[in-house]
């Protein structure tokens with residue numbers, strides 16, 4: 001689904017160069033549920049925005065759904081993003097003046113989808129997250145957990161190949177966080193590929209696989225185990 005090889009991202013300002021990612025290697029297969037953890041500033045959001053084609057990268061190679069995106073122009077990238085990616089952000093990013101159905105329809109408009117089809121998909125997505133009764137409500141009338149469910153519905157309405165979530169429970173109390181996590185787990189059981197950044201170790205533990213990022217690099221668990229099993233370290237393990 002997603003394959004990054006030796007990816008790098010450098011932010012340049014007049015004064016400094018920041019390597020947000022360096023030699024970043026990661027593969028995510030279709031149908032996986034991966035949690036990405038790591039300290040603040042380690043590059044998690046940078047990784048996710050590049051994965052979702054919201055940002056370009058400086059070096060390396062990125063294949064999304066079998067397509068090398070390195071040489072795509074902005075238009076091609078935004079089209080691919082619109083067709084294949086669903087985003088869920090920490091801050092929900094709903095539009096306050098639009099009711100829930102209209103919020104969910106927004107990204108579908110960019111695809112030039114007909115009104116009837118947009119409405120059908122929006123209703124279906126809202127039902128999927130258990131909020132059908134609230135179609136005409138406005139975001140401010142909902143709890144944080146419900147707002148995040150709407151944001152998930154908005155992502156789902158596009159029928160994305162890949163769901164990317166950046167700290168989706170970061171603004172929620174623990175019971176709301178759990179219910180959002182349960183929804184993501186349910187979507188995963190139904191076949192969704194999910195990559196979720198989280199600082200919550202309990203939520204991360206519920207994903208199929210954890211990827212730890214430090215200083216813009218994936219800490220390879222397998223390689224670490226290999227190192228620990230080497231003769232030099234075996235005595236300390238025993």
Ligand SMILES: Nc1ncnc2c1ncn2[C@@H]1O[C@H](COP(=O)(O)OP(=O)(O)O)[C@@H](O)[C@H]1O
Nearest residue numbers: 011018019020039040041042043044045046047
């Ligand atoms: N737009 C930007 N301009 C300059 N530096 C940035 C920008 N975005 C992120 N960075 C830097 O890149 C590094 C990684 O940031 P980020 O991906 O947001 O980390 P995380 O999500 O893990 O907290 C940080 O050092 C951050 O300051």
Ligand SMILES: [Mg+2]
Nearest residue numbers: 044045046166
């Ligand atoms: Mg971040």
